[in-house]
Amino acid sequence: MDISTSRFGNVEIDAQDIIQFPEGLIGFENAQNWVVLSDESNDAIGWLQSIDEPDLAMAVVSPRRFSTEYRVRTGKSEIEALELSDSDDTFVLAIVSKHEEQLTINLRAPLIINLSKQVGKQVVTTDEQPLQYVIASPAAAYRKSA
Helix, strand or coil, X not given: CEEEECCCEEEECCHHHCEECCCCECCEXXXXXXXXXECCCCXXXXXXXXXXXXXXXXXXXXXXXXXXXXXXCCCHHHHHHHCCCCCCCEEEEEEEEEECCEEEECCCCCEEEEXXXXXXXXXXXXXXXXXXXXXXXXXXXXXXXC
């Protein structure tokens, strides 16, 4: 299946790779069908590309890559729609944002994906995770000497 994107052009995907977010994402409730695309230049980053809105793509990462102790804490009712069972493969992603000159991830609103059923949901955690967890800062400025 071919999808059209503004960032990546036409991309061929398998229909079984489409992840449905029945409630959309926070701020993007009408975009319910997504696919995760790999980044050829950086294996730490993926791109969550909307199939419904070709102009909409977000950089995503596994939060545990940057915060090894990270755990999603949320009420059971928050994830009921994912129909998770012990045998389901579950994946957690965090959206990457740029704030000032830093790249950050939002640990309080992760994406939880039931890979077995290809359904996901963005949840708001019930604990005090940082809203902006810095994953990259600009290189220190170097002064040239004569």
